[in-house]
Amino acid sequence: MAAPARQALRGRSLSIAYRLTISLTLVLTLAVAATIYAAYGYGRQAANEAFDRLLQGAALQIAERIFVIEGEVRVDIPVSAFELLSLAKDERVFYRVAQPDGTTLTGYEDFPLPKADTIPEAGHTYEVEFRGERVRALAMLRRLAERAVSGDIHIIVAHTTDSREQLARSMATQAVAVIAGAGLAILILALIAMRYAMRPLERIQTAILERDPLDLSPFSMHAPDEVSALVAAINRFMGRLDRRVRAMQDYVADSAHQIRTSITALRAHSELALDEDDPQRLKTLHRRIRSRAIGLNRLTDQLLSHALVTHRADTAPLEPLDLRRIAVDAEREFGQLAGGRKSRIRLDLPEEPVMVRGDAFSLREAVKNLLNNALAHGKPPVGVAVSGAAGRAQIVVSDHGEGVVASDPAEIGRRFAINPNKPESAGLGLAIVREVAEFHHGRIALEGGDGMFSISLVLPLADEAGDRK
Incomplete structure (x- = not known):
């Protein structure tokens, strides 16, 4: 090599x-x-x-x-x-x-x-x-x-x-x-x-070499049309890199804060448990420690999942996929991890294929996070439905809970933006779903009422015949 x-x-x-x-x-x-x-x-x-x-x-x-x-x-x-x-x-x-x-x-x-x-x-x-x-x-x-x-x-x-x-x-x-x-x-x-x-190229080379490595601001220089296209391409790349670096810095800072908060709470509860002699209060502390441990474990899993999804958004090619297969595989993988909760998930799949162009791994991770949120914060029964019409395909996860409460709909899917007031929650599930939706040129849709709540991952519907060519 x-x-x-x-x-x-x-x-x-x-x-x-x-x-x-x-x-x-x-x-x-x-x-x-x-x-x-x-x-x-x-x-x-x-x-x-x-x-x-x-x-x-x-x-x-x-x-x-x-x-x-x-x-x-x-x-x-x-x-x-x-x-x-x-x-x-x-x-x-x-x-x-x-x-x-x-x-x-x-x-x-x-x-x-x-x-x-x-x-x-x-x-x-x-x-x-x-x-x-x-x-x-x-x-x-x-x-x-x-x-x-x-x-x-x-x-x-x-x-x-x-x-x-x-x-x-x-x-x-x-x-x-x-x-x-x-x-x-x-x-x-x-x-x-x-x-x-070729002097404009030499000026670009000099400007790049003399620039501080942390400076990702766009270049501003006069250049011929042929070279200006190169400058524009460099500026677009630096803009994407700047956004990616800033997002990564925010992601690391938020993740570090959440991990430190969970570890600090876990340590505080454990220290209280060491000094506690009352069996009832000790049992309460044990439950809190268990909840914090579950939340920390879920946070770690979702941080790794989020990192994989972010990486694949830049590298994985979009391939023709049947959204029904994504729903079945996600439900099966989630059931293997969730144990007894698998029986509470209902599948509603159409007879005809619902074709999209996407990354199978990222879509499965998004559906599994929606299922996890529904079972953790909603009420059974939980269902997964797939449909496609009018150029749009969607996979819907529904439950009978109150749903997500947010003051601003734009906050839906932001990391750690929605706090369900549960220590088991990692606050990254919808963030992963939102990033997968953006990667696939789609969106998240919420709907509630009549004692039901659903979150839909809406994607562009692909032409199956065109994809096979």
Whole structure:
């Protein structure tokens, strides 16, 4: 586990500037490579056009010196044709003049003729291997329509391609030098611009490093739109963290106060019991000690339950759940802990599933706390009912007691806000239910009258078919 973690950290340690530098370098490298390929192709094309004109000019001059004398085809190759071909320095020159029947009048007899079926008037160029060298040739036709001789005379002039290659490489090299210089300048300017653009991030980093660890107030700084979104996200996170820290501090302070109060009362009753000789008063003190011990045990259990629910609110994913199954599982788990009180709980479940999106553990803890409150502070019979309609699902725990009395309905579900005047009460049951409701985007609903009281956990009803997709 440690090695992959270190590798992940090393992967994340690459800075944005370094990654952008690599990306820009790769892009420019690809651009230069494409430019080299394109420049070489263009240079080769331009060189071929230039040298092909020399071949074309020489072929035209030779074609003009082809005659038919006394029924025979004769050719007088002018010196100017060779002078024209000699403009391609250091190149070997080849030529061939062939009659319509393929007989060579002059030149290299083994030089291959073109394989083209038709040759345009301006000539046809082709490349072949001749005597171990790569040769580019131009074929041109001279049509004869004499009484003794008629047909096409093939005029072939060619030379090697070294000068063409040198010209193409020279043009490509010059183009590459220009592109490489421009690319390097672009890369440098891009890095400078990137450095300037990333200054707001450096200011955020400096502000975070210089801030006191206990200061969770939002940042207030002017930044570009892209960076302002990051600042807003950091401020939202710090706001959530500040609320969580404050809630945890209040929770720890309230819990410590409640635990100290219970322990102090338990100690005071035990000290009184040590000095008491009257059996009746001693029995009364024992009952008080027992009640305080039960309350302290319940407080400890609910503190652990509240901590688990709080943790899962930040980590547990919401999954499709049938609220009927939650009610059955919660009633069974509570019955295993409550012993004989299980028989006093009635279940009222619909035949159709009531689907919600939630965390099964948190919902079961909320229902168990509602059942505990109903049995501890209400009157039997206690019932659990599940229903769903109009986009809302609810699980209702009811009893025949007087219910919760609070001066302000907003106080319902606050930690230790409602005191039932019983030492067995921990004062966290409804707080757990309220936090579970908020975690599931729901609420708590209270209803009383006609000798009954009920508390409902109301949740958004999920689309079962949509959840299964």
